[in-house]
Amino acid sequence: xxxxxxxxxxxxxxxxxxxxxxxxxxxxxxxxxxxxxxxxxxxxxxxxxxxxxxxxxxxxxxxxxxxxxxxxxxxxxxxxxxxxxxxxxxxxxxxxxxxxxxxxxxxxxxxxxxxxxxxxxxxxxxxxxxxxxxxxxxxxxxxxxxxxxxxxxxxxxxxxxxxxxxxxxxxxxxxxxxxxxxxxxxxxxxxxxxxxxxxxxxxxxxxxxxxxxxxxxxxxxxxxxxxxxxxxxxxxxxxxxxxxxxx
Amino acid sequence: xxxxxxxxxxxxxxxxxxxxxxxxxxxxxxxxxxxxxxxxxxxxxxxxxxxxxxxxxxxxxxxxxxxxxxxxxxxxxxxxxxxxxxxxxxxxxxxxxxxxxxxxxxxxxxxxxxxxxxxxxxxxxxxxxxxxxxxxxxxxxxxxxxxxxxxxxxxxxxxxxxxxxxxxxxxxxxxxxxxxxxxxxxxxxxxxxxxxxxxxxxxxxxxxxxxxxxxxxxxxxxxxxxxxxxxxxxxxxxxxxxx
Numbered sequence: 001x002x003x004x005x006x007x008x009x010x011x012x013x014x015x016x017x018x019x020x021x022x023x024x025x026x027x028x029x030x031x032x033x034x035x036x037x038x039x040x041x042x043x044x045x046x047x048x049x050x051x052x053x054x055x056x057x058x059x060x061x062x063x064x065x066x067x068x069x070x071x072x073x074x075x076x077x078x079x080x081x082x083x084x085x086x087x088x089x090x091x092x093x094x095x096x097x098x099x100x101x102x103x104x105x106x107x108x109x110x111x112x113x114x115x116x117x118x119x120x121x122x123x124x125x126x127x128x129x130x131x132x133x134x135x136x137x138x139x140x141x142x143x144x145x146x147x148x149x150x151x152x153x154x155x156x157x158x159x160x161x162x163x164x165x166x167x168x169x170x171x172x173x174x175x176x177x178x179x180x181x182x183x184x185x186x187x188x189x190x191x192x193x194x195x196x197x198x199x200x201x202x203x204x205x206x207x208x209x210x211x212x213x214x215x216x217x218x219x220x221x222x223x224x225x226x227x228x229x230x231x232x233x234x235x236x237x238x239x240x241x242x243x244x245x246x247x
Numbered sequence: 248x249x250x251x252x253x254x255x256x257x258x259x260x261x262x263x264x265x266x267x268x269x270x271x272x273x274x275x276x277x278x279x280x281x282x283x284x285x286x287x288x289x290x291x292x293x294x295x296x297x298x299x300x301x302x303x304x305x306x307x308x309x310x311x312x313x314x315x316x317x318x319x320x321x322x323x324x325x326x327x328x329x330x331x332x333x334x335x336x337x338x339x340x341x342x343x344x345x346x347x348x349x350x351x352x353x354x355x356x357x358x359x360x361x362x363x364x365x366x367x368x369x370x371x372x373x374x375x376x377x378x379x380x381x382x383x384x385x386x387x388x389x390x391x392x393x394x395x396x397x398x399x400x401x402x403x404x405x406x407x408x409x410x411x412x413x414x415x416x417x418x419x420x421x422x423x424x425x426x427x428x429x430x431x432x433x434x435x436x437x438x439x440x441x442x443x444x445x446x447x448x449x450x451x452x453x454x455x456x457x458x459x460x461x462x463x464x465x466x467x468x469x470x471x472x473x474x475x476x477x478x479x480x481x482x483x484x485x486x487x488x489x490x
Binding site: 080086097098166 | 387393405406409
């Protein structure tokens, strides 16, 4: 199969929740190496479910998800191994509250024997330096602001040296004055060539940073285009309607 | 009144006729020690099986869930006295334990079956405490662990359980308080705990009521401060979580 540098390829994914709610209806998309893909759309459109299907936190009802051309929905696939390649950042941070910041960052790399504790500690300090929080290494998450928590959640995922980063509404739970600091870290990541899939309500970020924007509505991918095209010349009525409300 | 002579020999004072105390205090002292030993040992022994039962209860496999559910159902839906009798006469009728005395008054051939029965019973209740504690940890915690590539077991062991156990510590301390009371039933099988001590005093002194009042007072003086202390710790823990 031709790869075209595809890191993730989703084919005809359907997700039905118990009770017959169809959250995703025949969705297909690709994420290429070094690319930033933004997923936008109204609440309940299936954006987050789509993103969570990429690392199978949500098991698709049908359809296939390929990571590096391996079908991770197939039986017998070592899912944990593939998940290591996909860092994820959640709306509510999900830092481990009983561990220090440093331990949060080093837990997985050390546990999975990718690094020794010493190497992981050094890497954690380097990452903390990068986001300007080296003095928080020994703090517990409860002592941090939302913006700090989210930046640390980002570098916790980076410590696994993933091929792609998934962001699930990373700024939606933040106080407005903290949104900027988190977006700045994400922009910097995009600049250094990280492959990213970002579910977001930040249209400015999508427009500035994304290479492609996916608009979803009612569980369907309605439109995919470059940000300039999608925001300035939306093709579909639903896209126009949505953009007229948020821009 | 027609009923007044029913209580002819029961004056309010007879509730508190503690004249036996100077001679028989040792029965109560040993009874307290035996009771506390029973309660603490049985809950301590129940913790590991309870954790296993709780994890089984949350398993994906229906069979494993069912097995654990059945165990919990049986032990929660039959009286402790019945369980105790079956374990004492059934299980320990087959296993011989030497008559060895601990501290001079804890006869192991009776104590061990008692502790095992109480622990098996308690594990059913503690399992439900653990299950609730595990479910109370935000689902995002496990998702974060899995998204980092950690296995389900690693996520449970390193991320979810430490938080769950901290949350359920007060409930487990309460289970010890419950066991202090429930273990009084072991007196039926001749275990020399507090209730047994009271009975022994009553039959040797022919003072039928006051030894039991004494036992009640002692149970109260152990359990009430203990549960108040647990409440205070719980309140402080909740305040700590909010920070």
